[in-house]
Amino acid sequence: MILASSLMFIQCTSDPIEGPQGIAGVDGYEGVDGVNGADGASGTASCVACHSESHRTPIEESYAKSVHAAGATVASTTFIPGVSTSSRASCARCHNSEGYINYITGKPAVDIVNPSKISCTTCHSKHGTFDFENDGHDYALRNMAPVKLDITEPTYVIDYGNSSNNCASCHQGRSKAPVDNGTGLYLQANSRFYPHYSGQAQMLEGIQGAVIANGSTPMPVVGTAAHRTGASCVSCHMTATTNGTTGLHTFKVSTSACTSCHTTVPTEVAGLAADMATLKAKLLALNLIAADGTPIVQTTTIPFKHAQALWNYKTVEEDHSYGIHNPKYAKALVKNAIEAVQ
């Protein structure tokens, strides 16, 4: 605090409009005047660029339109009867403000009695540096560090090298693809047989789907998708806004984020919707999912490949981007799944 405030004082003393004139040069040997000093730079301009009402207003307005601000799951008791979805220690880490702050500051996970929605201070706190020029900007985020995924083993670390690491600290899957026990059979007894709705980081990376043996569509190399290497969560979901309803802190995708690569922005992954429908029909016929897509708890074993096909269907569905996060990977998961159930 002392260090930070001493910096602020230094900067406050320089005149934001025009620096003082330099001290007149001492007369030289030959009697020539010295060069006038340059005007002082405005010390607070870099702070005011963000810390002004005019800059905050559009951010606050856009945030109010976001799903984070709506926080439907925070107080909802639909999913865990009698208890708010986000209260539980295991859910609070991503679903409410107190839980996330506990998690990101290394405190133990505890039940949160009166959970708050995700808000400015959930993601932001204080700057780790004021030397933005040399250290890069940290946007006063609580987390911009690489993210060690909760459930992948061996340890898998995702580093976008930018503020998207903040997103990956919550938008990551919660369970793993099924593992073959050597019999080629699998007892699928879990109605939540999917990575949770939050597998976006893994989808972009191209991991966590089930790799089906001898699938004829090759699996793309992990981490090579163009949307992973040339774009990021933030560059697609937090761009400048054209109409106030997308981009910025709405976290809603704006097509202005796509035009650096696509001259005509594709609205869907070619053929994926049809393949998903084909796969769903097969899974319904095999009695592996209900009409609403919920995995059906089995009492006897099923072929392991069928379990993998079901996993892939749910993985692509619950990423919620219709395959756009990683088109080639999503296509490969679904194509090989269709083969497996045919």
Ligand code: HEC
């Ligand atoms: C790129 C935007 C940006 C710039 C530039 C910036 N900040 Fe911040 N700063 C933030 C954000 C975002 C927060 C999080 C808190 C909030 O919501 O205001 C924050 C928080 C802070 C806080 C702690 C929270 C508070 O309000 O007490 C201080 C102090 C602060 N900034 C000082 C500075 C100073 C001094 C500078 C210039 C050297 C600066 N900031 C430049 C974005 C910025």
Ligand code: HEC
């Ligand atoms: C690793 C972070 C994380 C954890 C832990 C987590 N969730 Fe989530 N959950 C998310 C994210 C992120 C979303 C939003 C994804 C989206 O809408 O695309 C979400 C969405 C949901 C939804 C909304 C699904 C829908 O229909 O849109 C429910 C319900 C939910 N979670 C329940 C839970 C419960 C219950 C727990 C604890 C048992 C839990 N979550 C633990 C990250 C997490």
Ligand code: HEC
């Ligand atoms: C879910 C996490 C999250 C929440 C909640 C959030 N922010 Fe941010 N904010 C970010 C990220 C990530 C960035 C960096 C974006 C980038 O790299 O361009 C950012 C950037 C900023 C910046 C600097 C960039 C700019 O556009 O000037 C300001 C200021 C800011 N946020 C203010 C706020 C305020 C005010 C709120 C509450 C109304 C808020 N944020 C809520 C994640 C969040």
Ligand code: HEC
């Ligand atoms: C503290 C954990 C957390 C962080 C950090 C976070 N999110 Fe979320 N996000 C959630 C949760 C939880 C939901 C679902 C909210 C609900 O329904 O209650 C969600 C919802 C969303 C949605 C809307 C999904 C839908 O169903 O419409 C988008 C888009 C999104 N987040 C993008 C991002 C991006 C981009 C970042 C990084 C800048 C980010 N989030 C950072 C937890 C987080």
Ligand code: HEC
């Ligand atoms: C190439 C651009 C791009 C990148 C990179 C990207 N997204 Fe998306 N994302 C999209 C598009 C397009 C959609 C689907 C359209 C929509 O519903 O907004 C989407 C959908 C989503 C959704 C579901 C929204 C909903 O309405 O249900 C969430 C949550 C989300 N993305 C989070 C993330 C996170 C977290 C990251 C980084 C790990 C990320 N995205 C990276 C473009 C991108």
Ligand code: HEC
């Ligand atoms: C960094 C460059 C880049 C950006 C930015 C980018 N894309 Fe892409 N996109 C690609 C490339 C390259 C492909 C080809 C497939 C691949 O490599 O995964 C692609 C493929 C796609 C596909 C699949 C097309 C098909 O027919 O299968 C869709 C849909 C898509 N992008 C939508 C978007 C959207 C929407 C955005 C903006 C939110 C976006 N892209 C931003 C480079 C980009």
